[in-house]
Amino acid sequence: MKRFGLFAIVIVIISALLGLGVHQLNQASGQGDAAKTLTIFNWGDYIDPALISKFEKQTGYQVKYETFDSNEAMFTKIQQGGTAYDIAVPSDYMIQKMRKAKLLLPIDHRKLKGLGNINAQFLNQSFDPDNRYSVPYFWGTLGIIYNDKYVRADEMQHWQDLWNPKWRNSIMLVDSARDIMGFALVRDGYSMNSTNLSQLQQAAGTLNKLAPNTKAVVADEIKMYMIANEAPLAVTWSGEASEMLAGNSHLHYVVPTEGSNLWFDNIVMPKTAKHQKAAYAFINFMLEPKNAAQNAEYIGYATPNNKAKALLPKAVREDRQFYPPAAAMKHLEVYADLGTKWVQQYNDLFLEFKMHS
Template sequence: MNKVYKFIIGIILLLSLLILGQNRLNANNDGISSKNIYFYNWGDYIDPEILRDFEKETGYHIIYETFDSNEAMMAKIEQGKTSYDLAFPSEYTVEMMRDKGMLKKLDHSKIKGLSNIDQRFLNLSYDPNNKYSIPYFWGSFGVIYNNKKYDESDFDSWKKLWDKKYEGEILSFDGARETLGIGLLAKGRSLNEKDEKILRETKNDLVPFMKNVKALLADEIRMYMAQEEADIGITFSGEAAMAQEINENLSYTIPKEGSNIWFDNIVIPKTSKNTKGAYELINYLLRPDVAAKNADYVWYSTPNKKAMELISPEARENKTLYPDDDIINKLEVFKDLGKETTILYNDLFLDLKISPQAE
């Protein structure tokens, strides 16, 4: 009986030690994971020194991954194999992720520096009261041209891009919303048009415009324009500004009908396992000195008003990056159009690309 008692006591002690050891192991693992921040961003969209400085200052370790489209980013977060702590979707994608329950609601009491953001860029239609997102960078969509060959009056209206003199001359951004948007703007319509009849008419209107398009490209437009392998490009302001840095003969303009103003935003996905670290990194990115350094590296427009005092004078005075208010007031944010209308935009754009013939 005594031996049995001792055996039982020994088993209990052994189990206790195993449980205690496992608890310690779990505590250690939690300690390690709590120092990891999974960071999911567009490619080359943050100064690497900022991440290194943050790690040195806080002891966190950033695991950095990149995506090349909002759709790819959303799909990977939905798969849930990686618990990203911060992601950087564009405005209409914030709406989509919110509606799918993919985002954590932001606790503004944990955010330091939200007041640094320009009030013009807060409380926008895609995220009222910034419940789920904080603006990271912004910009416009317009026309970059070689000013040795053309002047601003050549592009003061989107309609002028239909002129036959531009046949085979234009590099245009390869995007459904952007391309259909050119046609909508030329007729004075909203970039968020949902009427199927109007969209099909717009697609037909774009057929002669497409004859003027030399190629549909993405980031390559910047280099082709800088190297003067093309004289007209339709692209984003940040890309245009980088091309202008290389070639002083380039100018950028937004036609009188207006255009798109876009925002990339900081969000915390619902699957985040290190929300504490996410808030610390958000607060770091909102610091004026950090935001200014980041803007000078990325060469896009910062929404951080206090950082504007610290960015390079060259950037601050650049009207491509920071247009006047009368221009900004004519710009429109893309909204989530819903699944069916998004498919329609994509189908019409594909039809334009592979068979540019009017219906």
């Protein structure tokens, strides 16, 4: 969620479980019948707390909820095996990495109810062919958010527009090597998954020329700056942009037509899962259109669930900023797991850029 390291710890308080009164739910909770427990590992603030309460009341399962702030932190904790998580929500490239590391259980599609609600274009992705290990949760894009008090719409439609000297010390960038190196690669006409060293070095040179226009490379602070009209431009993810647009009517989000990142966060079952029946119950619960729509309204990210999308307000489901048309979707790339060597190369070149900024 995207995606590469955000959000605060969520503590969900739930009352009236099975008529027994009030109980508290937090990371350290060990109360309740262990056989009726579901342990979830998710990004912070990435589910409507009311849905956790509803799931518990409907099923009798007690949810233990823990959060992470980056795919890498999630991977390390699951790999260490200290906690037997039943559900986790990694991003696309990390699902591929977890598969290779044999950290995931295959999902039995015969136990799923509602997978047919998912739009076919979000299934059978390269990171998980035939969805053997994952079920789509949310999806989104990487794009540019601009403030119309300072930027005209025709001035900000393409990645190249960011390099205009007019925007000196004006652009906020999300602190993510793959994303920032990625749009520089697209600007130079290359794949966001390039493993060609000369292409990467060229993109790094291109990116270094953006340094004078870069105001800061940050994470959550982007929301504060943009909502408060303290920066005219930012590069961020669609879900974050959605929150910003809700807080400032002068903000707009655009996905450059020449290409960008299409990301997915999917539900998986780690190999250490002890409560698989509960895990399937939760997946099916989240596949229900009403629940998925409620979650999408709360989070602000795009739902892959067609029937859930149909339940969203018309202004939301027809918003081309967050549900791009098919023509734009064709030019979007999903990140692949490039392996340690190339990930380090991206990180090193990005670090060099940050030192220039």
